[in-house]
Amino acid sequence: MQSILLEIPPPSPATSWTAIGIGVATIVYVAFIRPLGKKKKDKDPLARPPGLARQRSVERDMSNLLVELSEMARQMTGQLDTRAARLEALLREADEKIATLRSLQPGGGPPHGVLVEAKLLEADAVPMRTAEDASVAVDPRHAEVYDLADEGQSAQEIARQTGRPRGEIELILALRGR
Numbered sequence: 001m002q003s004i005l006l007e008i009p010p011p012s013p014a015t016s017w018t019a020i021g022i023g024v025a026t027i028v029y030v031a032f033i034r035p036l037g038k039k040k041k042d043k044d045p046l047a048r049p050p051g052l053a054r055q056r057s058v059e060r061d062m063s064n065l066l067v068e069l070s071e072m073a074r075q076m077t078g079q080l081d082t083r084a085a086r087l088e089a090l091l092r093e094a095d096e097k098i099a100t101l102r103s104l105q106p107g108g109g110p111p112h113g114v115l116v117e118a119k120l121l122e123a124d125a126v127p128m129r130t131a132e133d134a135s136v137a138v139d140p141r142h143a144e145v146y147d148l149a150d151e152g153q154s155a156q157e158i159a160r161q162t163g164r165p166r167g168e169i170e171l172i173l174a175l176r177g178r
Helices: 001-008 013-041 053-104 113-122 131-137 141-150 155-162 166-177
Strands: none
Touching: 001 053, 141 155, 155 166
């Protein structure tokens, strides 16, 4: 046996480096390249058979979501209860103010039937002005503006002629309609 071992020639430096290079390449392939290829294949989670650890992870996630959902529902219920209580307090306050206003009316009680409708119509009615009221109520400073507007001139033309701002002229004309 010793003769067989002695007959093998010693390896050359090129052969040693080649063997080392092949070993390093194999290690790199096994450690880095091969796992990357497997990750691409296993991207679809439904393609893998479910394992016990995976099922537990999903159950844990679901229970966490349920806890968060119940917490959010509790917060929303609290906010709704707070708003409902505030609304009830405002309604009570409004009822008290209505009662106070009714007690201040002559006769102490609310008017009934047709009287209520008549009073509402009177409150909503806009008083009509007669020609005499209009001539008495016209401000002399506005009379010139009204006369020019009656001639058909625009607010901008009236402002230019009177030397007043256009906004003032438009306001005077708008108030005239009332």
